[in-house]
Amino acid sequence: MSDGQLPRSLVLAGAGKMGGAMLEGWLGAGLPDGAARVLDPAPSEAMAALARAGRIRLGAEAGAALPEVLVLAIKPQGLDEAAAALRANAGPQTLVVSILAGKTVADLKRALPEAQAVVRAMPNLPAAIGQGATGAYASPGTSDAQKATADRLLACNGVVEWVGDEALIDAVTALSGSGPAYVFHLVEAMAKAGEAAGLEPGLAGRLARATVTGAGALLAQSDLAAGTLRENVTSKGGTTAAALEVLMGPDGLTPLLTRAVAAAKRRAGELSG
Known part of the structure; x- marks a missing residue:
């Protein structure tokens, strides 16, 4: 403005x-x-x-x-x-x-x-x-x-x-106001998934943390949309594509976060009276 x-x-x-x-x-x-x-x-x-x-x-x-x-x-x-x-x-x-x-x-x-x-x-x-x-x-x-x-x-x-x-x-509160906690939990979840795949807990945590902070820095420096960046690191038939089939499925990340943000927005409205 x-x-x-x-x-x-x-x-x-x-x-x-x-x-x-x-x-x-x-x-x-x-x-x-x-x-x-x-x-x-x-x-x-x-x-x-x-x-x-x-x-x-x-x-x-x-x-x-x-x-x-x-x-x-x-x-x-x-x-x-x-x-x-x-x-x-x-x-x-x-x-x-x-x-x-x-x-x-x-x-x-x-x-x-x-x-x-x-x-x-x-x-x-x-x-x-x-x-x-x-x-x-x-x-x-x-x-x-x-x-x-x-x-x-x-x-x-x-x-x-x-x-x-x-x-x-209220929607802003639910998305960006509370959003850092969602990202921190994503790091926790990635670390747990790494452990389940066989990595030592400390190593899994460090890799998850560095991956999210690095991806965030790349997103901040790029003019490309998040979806375009995702496509750029996804090879057809590769490991990332296999993971994204789960994350982008009907029970994947988007519907989960939609429900989470809706819950936060609803609570923000209750607090506002």
């Missing part, structure tokens, strides 16, 4: 693993020293070190001007308890970016009644190393400039894809 700018002022509520990773991405992308203020009841030593170095500010500041952006990275179940303190950082012109799983735009506006522009985002674990996949939705009160700012912030941690219907955030 259109090029967005990093905000001049930002409040990050919650600097745990994901919030902290996002902050590191913003600072690495050029967020000015002191532009970010972090609200966390128990800041980590990493946050304290950034504050000592003048990179960020820690804690509430009496009389502080409303920030351009408020990013919510607290535990979802803590929203209601934190709402009173957060309201001082969310005015009509403030862009609210939330990564709180299960908290809808309506939930966020009830907690922060002056907020007009709300973006819901669902990052995933690889965001911690700048390789994340984030799905995002912008509420109707969000301007194009604010959406571009949100896109710029989220892109500091990887790929960003926007959906036009908030209900699709």
Whole structure:
């Protein structure tokens, strides 16, 4: 989408693993020293070190001007308890970016009644190393400039894809939000299959891990579709073709993952209420 700018002022509520990773991405992308203020009841030593170095500010500041952006990275179940303190950082012109799983735009506006522009985002674990996949939705009160700012912030941690219907955030959660766990389990399953074929467990695990990480790196560097890459490594009548007859059969990987993603989407809807 259109090029967005990093905000001049930002409040990050919650600097745990994901919030902290996002902050590191913003600072690495050029967020000015002191532009970010972090609200966390128990800041980590990493946050304290950034504050000592003048990179960020820690804690509430009496009389502080409303920030351009408020990013919510607290535990979802803590929203209601934190709402009173957060309201001082969310005015009509403030862009609210939330990564709180299960908290809808309506939930966020009830907690922060002056907020007009709300973006819901669902990052995933690889965001911690700048390789994340984030799905995002912008509420109707969000301007194009604010959406571009949100896109710029989220892109500091990887790929960003926007959906036009908030209900699709549940599908994003089921596919990419939970997806890293599916890949990790694939490595486990491949290792077990290698053991069953006669390999020593440690060797099977190392080969499975290297195979998946290598295939992922190749996929990231190639412009070819995943299906084309699969075809390119499959010789007619060969060993890969024999395995794919099982994996692509009626009880194979696609129907299995379809059921798994549907189950995750269903649960995401239940958590959203």
